[in-house]
Amino acid sequence: MPFFDMATPVLPAPPSSGWIRAVAPIRAIGATASHAIADVGDLGRFTARVARAALDLRTWRGQLGAQMRSLGVDSVPIGIFIAVFTGVVLALLASYSFTKAVPLYFVGTLVEKTITLELGPVLTGLALAGRVGANIAAELGTMKVTEQVDALETLAFDPLAYLVVPRIIAGTVMFPVVVAFAMVVGVSAGWASSVALLGMTSDDFLKGVRLFFGPFDVTYGLVKAASFGAFVTLVGCREGLRTRGGAEGVGRAATRAVVQGAVLILVLDAFWAITWLLGRKT
Amino acid sequence: MSTKRGSDLLVGLVILLGIGLLIGATLWLQRADLGGRKREVIARFRDAGNIRVGNSVTIRGVTAGRVDQLELADSGWVHVRVRLAPEIELPPAPVMVLYQQSLFGEWAATFVTRSTADQVSDDARKQLAEAALGSGDILPGIVLPDIAQLTAVAGQIANSFNRLTDRFGRAFDDSAAREVRSTFKNTASLARQLEQSVKRQSGNLDRLSSDLLASVEALDSAAVALQRTAGRADRATADGDVARAVKDAAEAAATLRAASADIRSLARALSAEQGSLLSVLARADTALARVTTGDGTMGLLLRDPSLYRNADSLLLELRGLAADVKANPRKYVNLKVF
Numbered sequence: 283m284p285f286f287d288m289a290t291p292v293l294p295a296p297p298s299s300g301w302i303r304a305v306a307p308i309r310a311i312g313a314t315a316s317h318a319i320a321d322v323g324d325l326g327r328f329t330a331r332v333a334r335a336a337l338d339l340r341t342w343r344g345q346l347g348a349q350m351r352s353l354g355v356d357s358v359p360i361g362i363f364i365a366v367f368t369g370v371v372l373a374l375l376a377s378y379s380f381t382k383a384v385p386l387y388f389v390g391t392l393v394e395k396t397i398t399l400e401l402g403p404v405l406t407g408l409a410l411a412g413r414v415g416a417n418i419a420a421e422l423g424t425m426k427v428t429e430q431v432d433a434l435e436t437l438a439f440d441p442l443a444y445l446v447v448p449r450i451i452a453g454t455v456m457f458p459v460v461v462a463f464a465m466v467v468g469v470s471a472g473w474a475s476s477v478a479l480l481g482m483t484s485d486d487f488l489k490g491v492r493l494f495f496g497p498f499d500v501t502y503g504l505v506k507a508a509s510f511g512a513f514v515t516l517v518g519c520r521e522g523l524r525t526r527g528g529a530e531g532v533g534r535a536a537t538r539a540v541v542q543g544a545v546l547i548l549v550l551d552a553f554w555a556i557t558w559l560l561g562r563k564t
Numbered sequence: 565m566s567t568k569r570g571s572d573l574l575v576g577l578v579i580l581l582g583i584g585l586l587i588g589a590t591l592w593l594q595r596a597d598l599g600g601r602k603r604e605v606i607a608r609f610r611d612a613g614n615i616r617v618g619n620s621v622t623i624r625g626v627t628a629g630r631v632d633q634l635e636l637a638d639s640g641w642v643h644v645r646v647r648l649a650p651e652i653e654l655p656p657a658p659v660m661v662l663y664q665q666s667l668f669g670e671w672a673a674t675f676v677t678r679s680t681a682d683q684v685s686d687d688a689r690k691q692l693a694e695a696a697l698g699s700g701d702i703l704p705g706i707v708l709p710d711i712a713q714l715t716a717v718a719g720q721i722a723n724s725f726n727r728l729t730d731r732f733g734r735a736f737d738d739s740a741a742r743e744v745r746s747t748f749k750n751t752a753s754l755a756r757q758l759e760q761s762v763k764r765q766s767g768n769l770d771r772l773s774s775d776l777l778a779s780v781e782a783l784d785s786a787a788v789a790l791q792r793t794a795g796r797a798d799r800a801t802a803d804g805d806v807a808r809a810v811k812d813a814a815e816a817a818a819t820l821r822a823a824s825a826d827i828r829s830l831a832r833a834l835s836a837e838q839g840s841l842l843s844v845l846a847r848a849d850t851a852l853a854r855v856t857t858g859d860g861t862m863g864l865l866l867r868d869p870s871l872y873r874n875a876d877s878l879l880l881e882l883r884g885l886a887a888d889v890k891a892n893p894r895k896y897v898n899l900k901v902f
Contacts (some may be wrong), residue, residue, distance in 0.1 A: 347572040355578045384668065394593075456575075461580040467584045488593075493670060495593045496618065500586060 307448055312535070319348065328520045332450060335442035341553040347450035353414050354456020358463055360413060361406045365464035368401050370473030377480045393460025393472035399559075402465045404551055408512035410457060411543035415518040418449055419539035420523025423532040431523065446519040448510060449546060457511025458504040465503060498562075506554050513550060514543040594618060595630055602629065602647040607660035607673075607705035608695055613641045614710065615662045615671045621646045622674045628652045631673060641695075644705065646673055659692060660705040671710075734795055 336342070376392040422445060425431050431441045469491065476482040521539040525531045591598070612634055621629040629648035644660065665672040678696075680690050688706045694874045695704035753829035889896050 347568065347575055350575045350579075351571045355575055358578060385666070388668070455579075459579050462582040462586040466589050469589075492593055492595070492618070497590055497594070500590055504586075 287417045298555060305447040306359050325516070325520060329516065332442055332446050332516070332519075335440050336451075338443040338447075340441060341443035341445040342451070346446065349448045349452035350456050352417075352444065353410075353452045353511075354459055357413060357456070357460050360375045360409055360468045361460040364405050364409055365402060365468035366471045367399070368464075369397060369468040369473075370404060370475040372396055372401070372468075373472040373475045373480065377476070387486040387490035387493075389476050389480065389482065390473070390487040391493050392490075393476075394469055394491040394495055395499065397468040397472070397522065398503045400466050400503075400551075402468055403461050403503045403510060404547060405505040406461050406464045407507060407514065407547045408544055410460065410511070411514045411547055412540050414453060415514045415539040415543040416536040418515060418518030418530055419522040419536040422446075422519060423525030423535040426523055426525045427531060441523070446523070448515075449519055450515045453515030454512035455510050455511070455545075457514075458507040461503060461507035465500065468506055483504070494506055502554070502558060505558075506551065509550050510547050517542045517546060597647055601650055602652055603652075604632065604645055604647055605654070605660070605703060606643050606645045606701075607703040608637065608641045609660075609662065609697060609705040609707055610640065610642070610691065610694070611707055612644055613662050613671060613707040614664070614669065615644060615673060617834060619670070620665075621648060622672055622673050623652060623654070643702065644673065658703055660703050662705065663708040664710040678704075684708065795803050 372393045373389055376389040377386060380388055382385060422431070425445070431445070434441050434444055473484070473487050473491075476487045477484055518539040521535040521542070525535040527534075615631055615634065617631055617634060619631045620627050629646050629652065631644060632647045633643075633645040635645075637642050644662070646660070648654075654675050655677045658675045659678050661674050661676055661681060661684075662671060663674065664670070673684060678692070681692050682708065688708070691706040692704050695706070734755040
């Protein structure tokens, strides 16, 4: 018998089943991390493609108005609805917290700061992530599974320029508009509830609002809202165009769009707070 | 196409409305001076404290404007620009004062007269003197300490007081308390004694005062008697009784002079006798001294023990002789009559 049998390849011994079970959790962690990183990379590639498609102005310009109405104007009522109740609840919570400890005019300060800096953009963004994100994912997903997207390509339309760019621009522009309404209505609701339910005078409430109010509060809220709009529509479009498998796939795409949109809103909220608010003095 | 136009119009209206609402609300909340009708006042400070753009400006407690700008100036100054309503009148020789309006970090600016600002504190007076020097059109300003600084000072005072009470607690232990208690008891006892003493002294004083009163009354009656006596003496002088009394007194004096002469001679005799007595005593003293020192017969008798022993043995022999004579008289007495 020769020392080396070149005809028979030397293969590693197959792992035992016990060893496979032991490393399974580690493999799961690695797979999840790889998938998440790949997903982020895929979103980056998709964003780059959308940016290139945005140069095709003639294709998407005609769709912009309709998308702004659909995503923005039609979302104003829900934004106002959320803002009214947010303002009322904030005023009551503030008065409850400030009882006998802090002057009541600070209710105005808290309502203004909370609505303009945080709750106006975030709550409206979360509501629109559900409404707009799901809407876009379902619409594009249906187009995808019914091969309308393929038909557009056949007609020499860039689906990204025709379907995605106007939605993202509309979301980026109209989310701040909806949030602006929400800010004004939310503070007004807090003002009205403070006067009607808490017995405060308008002068006291406005004193609190003006005490620490600055244009930065509004700017910060609007910039956040614009970023929320851009990412919610971006995620909705991507999930819609990745739809597979008919109506069930459309449902899954809508769900993923809402979930990813909500998560992105919270991540962006923290991002802006860290990069813009941290260390800033009023 | 008309639907698209309507949609675009709606979108445009919503956008404009939203932007307009937001800008309008912001300007209204900031009390923006769109017409530029408000007037500016600038004051300078070494440190602007925690005043911020938008804080209110009050005059005599009434809101009159807001802080418009804070900027760093040359030579280490901070310029604070405020906007006031055009009808607002500043006090004479105005000074801008920055102060903390409440415990919750609200700062405000106000205007007071220079004399009022001078009375705030020594530090404020120094700030004011520095800020007013060559400031031109820019008003001088002072910053009052905020609650945090006052709280820090109060904290230092509290710490000092705490240390003081701690030391007092250490010094005032149980033994000190007992001593203080005994001191109190002693003080109470002393007070009781004082009270009794005061009562006694009060009685004595009462008696003394009554005695004094009696003495005064006696003096009064004596004075009356003296006055009466003086009156009688006056009358006696007039009757020749005094001359008789003087004559009798002269006679008594002569008698006294004779008696004193007798006494003087007697004293001289006594003096002589005294001399003799002194010489006798001197001699006796000399003799006693010799006896004491053992000189002479008496001295030897008193001081020499051999003499005493000889005398004693002689006495014994005499007693033996006497006994022998009594027992045998014939041995010594041989009486023969015939």
